[in-house]
Amino acid sequence: MxxxxxxxxxxxxxxxxxxxxxxxxxxxxxxxxxxxxxxxxxxxxxxxxxxxxxxxxxxxxxxxxxxxxxxxxxxxxxxxxxxxxxxxxxxxxxxxxxxxxxxxxxxxxxxxxxxxxxxxEEEVEISDSGELKFITLDQVRSNIPVRELNISDIHDCYHATSSTEIITVPIYANTSHPCYTGFLKKEDITNETTLTTIQSKNHGIEQLYLSVDLSFSEAQLITAFEKILAELRPHxxxxxxxxxxxxxxxxxxxxxxxxxxxxxxxxxxxxxxxxxxxxxxxxxxxxxxxxxxxxxxxxxxxxxxxxxxxxxxxxxxxxxxxxxxxxxxxxxxxxxxxx
Known part of the structure; x- marks a missing residue:
């Protein structure tokens, strides 16, 4: 038994x-x-x-x-x-x-x-969700050639995480924003939460947001990028x-x-x-x-x-x-x- x-x-x-x-x-x-x-x-x-x-x-x-x-x-x-x-x-x-x-x-x-x-195309209703906003970041030099952005880096991404409605991105034919927190509680998110953490807990990683410091050599950038990919795509x-x-x-x-x-x-x-x-x-x-x-x-x-x-x-x-x-x-x- x-x-x-x-x-x-x-x-x-x-x-x-x-x-x-x-x-x-x-x-x-x-x-x-x-x-x-x-x-x-x-x-x-x-x-x-x-x-x-x-x-x-x-x-x-x-x-x-x-x-x-x-x-x-x-x-x-x-x-x-x-x-x-x-x-x-x-x-x-x-x-x-x-x-x-x-x-x-x-x-x-x-x-x-x-x-x-x-x-x-003529049979389907496609909503107009406005113009795509391009974000200009204040670059802060760091010792990391390639790093993943977190919520505090991109205000629009934070808006998507805190919204009660599905946020869409026009350039992707009205798909839901990758950071829309359909399955993650807002109170579990901090400014240091990376965007792939949110995606992985929801529906899987779809997009990778990175800060690239061009002062590093091409070899250093490629090595850093490959390391991040290896960590996020362990398939x-x-x-x-x-x-x-x-x-x-x-x-x-x-x-x-x-x-x-x-x-x-x-x-x-x-x-x-x-x-x-x-x-x-x-x-x-x-x-x-x-x-x-x-x-x-x-x-x-x-x-x-x-x-x-x-x-x-x-x-x-x-x-x-x-x-x-x-x-x-x-x-x-x-x-x-x-x-």
Missing amino acids: KDEIKDTNVARDTEEKSYYHQVLSRAKCEKYNASQEDVDWFDIKNYQFTNRIPFKELICELIARVDSANVAYTEGSYGIVSASIFDKIYSDIITGHPTINNYFVYDHDDPRIISLANKM KKLTRRKILDIKLHKILPLMDLIIWQVKEKKRLPLRQIFNLLEGLPVECSDSITGFDWSKFNKGVLRTLEKVLGQGTLLPLLDALDDKTGHYDISLDELQDKAP
Whole structure:
């Protein structure tokens, strides 16, 4: 009996720390046992396209879903997804049409550069949030060639952290300001709090604000910058096997299940998520399906965490950048290639 209690506590602690669980917790999703009627919109067969499209399109699908999950939580624009576009994306997802990259266009040489498709521009309401302000800092000489800015350095960033409304930055197509403290209490912030600390506690580091003292040599500046990057991007590039886990563990359909849960403020038991990903009735019991929490966590949830890289997709993007031509092939083609 003691061993069973211990195993349950270990499982609970592990789940609490997982990226998947953190996303649902931030959105204040309540535990909920879904009926088949609740999830009739989801059919794993609709996601076969995931394995056939080139990585250029898959990257767009993944990035759009990361941003959509944030929109579902904030009910405002985020990244490449405006509130109006989200309504269209969400409608497509819950009506069995999960291919959503047609709403966007991406740079063929660098698929992470994504913008709204021309055909959508007239259909979407884009709010005017004013002119972008450029801040001139009073330079104070220090012995540090490159340092990260903190709140006291940039007044506008502090305004974003203390606002009760979502602050947008026009140059990023009305995305939420990286320092908007949606999940961090204002009383926990001091003037010495770095901006990446705020970002990492919210939705992952998106932008890095640095002070660069040009009196140092180029070699010194590069060395200092590389050190900061190493500290703030401690991810490992994905291996070929881990990239293929996107297919094996059905990461893209899992992301749609996350978006639905965040939007509906419901957190389904992992066994029900497992059933849906396996194409089984949602109410099937573990004794019938053979669901194993530990395997699901180590396989599906761990893969989700590694691929998304705290919502940045950096591990995947860096891995593909190193493999010339891989942006043009699909998961199926990658699997067929020799190791």
